[in-house]
Amino acid sequence: MPSLSGPLHDPAGDAGWQESQPRKGFFTDTSICIGCKACEVACKEWNGVPDDGFNLLGSSYDNTGSLSASTWRHVAFIEQAATPASNTVSLGMPTTERPGAAMNPESAVDFRWLMSSDVCKHCTHAGCLDVCPTGSLFRTEFGTVVVQEDICNGCGYCVPACPFGVIDRRIGEQGQKNVGIAQKCTLCYDRLGAGNTPACAQACPTQSIQFGDLDELRERAAARVETLHAQGVSKARLYADSPDDGVGGAGAFFLLLDEPEVYGFPPDPVVPTRDLPQMWRHAAMAAAGLLAGAVAAFLGGRG
């Protein structure tokens, strides 16, 4: 049986691949995202993902809402007013520096945009894959997690299993493409097979979305955080990158400028299957109790 939680160097090998490729992933550096949504568009175009409604949601420039069966990249927009660093008021005295040069980057502006392109995390321990009862969801040779749309029977179990709320069952009129079937990002499995970069990373004009071998991406991300810290962006941190976290580290991880929940991420995600052995033990005890209770009901008492 494959391992259920904790660090795991080679998820593809753990899933039974004899000759697995280096694990592929995304590093989404939100500090350089400009909110252009080219990733959303490129993903829809390449993967033939239908629209999921044209709505004005009243949430800044985000009219997509969240990841769903028909949204595999979602750009979040957060408008934040920064807290003033001190109560002192500038009197505009002449200095020899450029204006604002001495200020901390986080307090140099009174307002900031946070923009972040969310995507399936392709977890090391993927809740969706663990609970899939048909084997439709599988681990690819690249260590990613993909739905086989001709196998999925739409049981919907993967939907509540995902700790990030990524995968969903497509809603629409029966007969339309993949309606009733669980859908999510495939990390462009077809493009990977041909040696290409996933559509979103290819389209990203600022290299906010970086694609590559996960080991190398992690090194690059750690260096980027150090650079930002050195520049005074003290709140920069990596999210979902650590192999020690509750999903064994994600294949798609992020550099964030605020707490995860600000972007709609869970602060401490855990794959539900981590506790499954304990749950089966409790269920077995309960079942034994029911059997014993039924026997006692027939043995005990009169009539």
Next chain:
Amino acid sequence: MSQHQAELAAEGRTQHPEQPEQPVQAVSPADGAVDRRRRRVGKRRRDEHQMVPDAVFTSYYGRPIVKASPWEADIPAYLFLGGVAAGSSLLGAGAGLTGRPVLRRAGRISALGAISVSFAALVHDLGRPSRFVNMLRVAKPTSPMSVGTWILTAYGPLAGAAGAAELLTPLASRLPSAARPPIRLLGRLAGPAGLGAAVVAPAVASYTAVLLTNTSTPTWSAARKHLPFVFVGSAAAASGGLGMMLAPVSEAGPARRLALGGALLELGVERSMEASMGITAEPLHQGTGGVLMRASKTLTALGAIGSLFGGRNRLAAALSGACLMAGSACTRFGVFEAGQASARDPKYTVVPQRQRIERGESAGA
């Protein structure tokens, strides 16, 4: 745990009110845009002595983080009927061994009916019902639904054979003579099949709890240690209640005892479950889930009292049995609805995870 401590635990506060705990997540840049995403946790207390700073948490425009299951009423209906089938198979088998023909017949036929409707509900709930058989491609211990499929694959034919024998044997004399040998064979198989169904039945009743708890749905996940016991209690209460409704009081003794034991187990464990769940117990008290859980407790308690004191009166037994059935159905729908509500509100995802981090118990720590 005192009443007061239980209240605190239910609101996700484990500290004494005189030692105010820090807000769960203070939102640093305070302005209008952020205020919209900041929501209060718990109720403000009237008693000034107990005033503690309300925990605040951050979310992205108040939108859900985890997704609620796409399941509809089919699934809680199956949870209920699967429990009824399991308990009925146990009663049918026990009645067969102890010479209670009416209870045996009622148990076996109830199990057949309940599991048939369950099967239909499970297929109907699929996004692609025609692909139901894909469930049989694999056997995965990490997927409670896969395990459940194989449990039902073992249980269904056994319960079906025992139930079919009870239905068809009385009709044998009226059917053409060619139909009689297969029915006689079925009649001879009914005993072993019924016993086999009874052996598998407890698994049918308890695995459904794991089906719910092995998710990221906050209220289900937090109930993972207790829910199997609540569900087998609920199954025993419902099937015992059905036995009390269908069998004469002279034969229904085991059904009464099973129902009473099940009701007490369900009520008792449900109480400690809620006390252990922190803030994620809230949806079991509020909204649709709250209404159903209150109804469940009242009906189950009424049914238990009725079966204890009026179980030997045919009418009182039938009424008590109906209360227990209804109580069990309310439990399943209540737990289901509470879980769905907990997934739709980011509070139940963020606050327990923040508390875990603050206690130094985060998954990565």
